[in-house]
Amino acid sequence: MGYEKLEQAAAAIRDLTGRSEHSAAVVLGSGLGDYAASLPHAIAAPYASIPNFPAPRVEGHSGTLYSIQVANRHALIFAGRVHFYEGWELFDVVFGVRAAALAGCHTVLLTNASGGVSRGLSVGDLVAISDHVNLTGRNPLHGANDDRIGPRFPGVSDAYSSALRREMKPVFEQCGVPYKEGVYTWFTGPSYETPAEIELVRRIGGDLVGMSTVPEAIAMAHMGIRVGAISLVTNMAAGTTEEPLSHGEVQEAAEQAGAKFEALLDSLLPVLVADPR
Numbered sequence: 001m002g003y004e005k006l007e008q009a010a011a012a013i014r015d016l017t018g019r020s021e022h023s024a025a026v027v028l029g030s031g032l033g034d035y036a037a038s039l040p041h042a043i044a045a046p047y048a049s050i051p052n053f054p055a056p057r058v059e060g061h062s063g064t065l066y067s068i069q070v071a072n073r074h075a076l077i078f079a080g081r082v083h084f085y086e087g088w089e090l091f092d093v094v095f096g097v098r099a100a101a102l103a104g105c106h107t108v109l110l111t112n113a114s115g116g117v118s119r120g121l122s123v124g125d126l127v128a129i130s131d132h133v134n135l136t137g138r139n140p141l142h143g144a145n146d147d148r149i150g151p152r153f154p155g156v157s158d159a160y161s162s163a164l165r166r167e168m169k170p171v172f173e174q175c176g177v178p179y180k181e182g183v184y185t186w187f188t189g190p191s192y193e194t195p196a197e198i199e200l201v202r203r204i205g206g207d208l209v210g211m212s213t214v215p216e217a218i219a220m221a222h223m224g225i226r227v228g229a230i231s232l233v234t235n236m237a238a239g240t241t242e243e244p245l246s247h248g249e250v251q252e253a254a255e256q257a258g259a260k261f262e263a264l265l266d267s268l269l270p271v272l273v274a275d276p277r
């Protein structure tokens with residue numbers, strides 16, 4: 001059963017890190033994979049050492065869970081995530097954050113790379129996700145519900161905690177990062193969108209497009225976990241510019257913004273681990 005698998009993973013996280021309690025988790029998106037290794041008192045656990053954990057198959061996502069110290073608390077950092085487009089079931093896509101929740105995390109910060117749709121956005125912007133549109137027809141809660149994880153019909157109207165966004169805003173500003181919010185639209189990928197799809201996104205009020213994050217946010221709403229999400233705009237979405245979109249462009253922009261994103265994460269970690277207000 002799914003719940004037992006999650007409990008085994010949560011127990012392994014406690015055993016492997018030697019830390020019985022973690023307060024918050026951060027999922028690192030493209031270009032951020034090396035962030036955790038440099039953090040104070042980081043303890044690394046390869047995903048392969050944690051029972052039932054799916055191991056990433058995509059370049060640049062190494063697949064290591066780090067436990068770090070933040071103030072007098074601990075946080076988990078997921079370096080490497082698995083995506084639906086790799087062929088994983090959504091159960092596997094959300095496995096890590098669910099295990100983190102069972103290991104005690106009250107807050108999860110999801111990060112990702114995205115295409116910018118709305119006019120106010122530029123490559124390199126860091127955008128706090130305020131809401132999402134799920135255009136995939138897929139849902140990680142599909143199938144029998146396990147009431148130990150959460151209710152059959154969870155609300156998701158504050159899936160990206162407005163209270164946490166209010167706390168994150170001044171931190172962006174202290175870091176010299178202009179604070180922006182946007183609605184993230186989930187496509188499965190791995191092909192990028194067509195210009196017509198991006199026009200659709202624009203008309204329905206989407207600001208960003210990407211291939212991750214939404215399943216994890218739904219799974220966390222199901223468990224009552226506070227979620228924040230930050231998206232790095234690595235390219236303007238298809239059809240917005242003359243240039244055809246390439247994965248190389250996305251990777252390059254992710255690398256260029258890496259240091260800025262990492263400095264922001266450093267400053268956000270104490271907010272994430274503190275008890276929610």
Ligand code: HPA
Binds near residue numbers: 192211234235236238
């Ligand atoms: N579309 C979907 N996913 C992405 C994009 C995009 O333009 N850029 C980075 N991830």
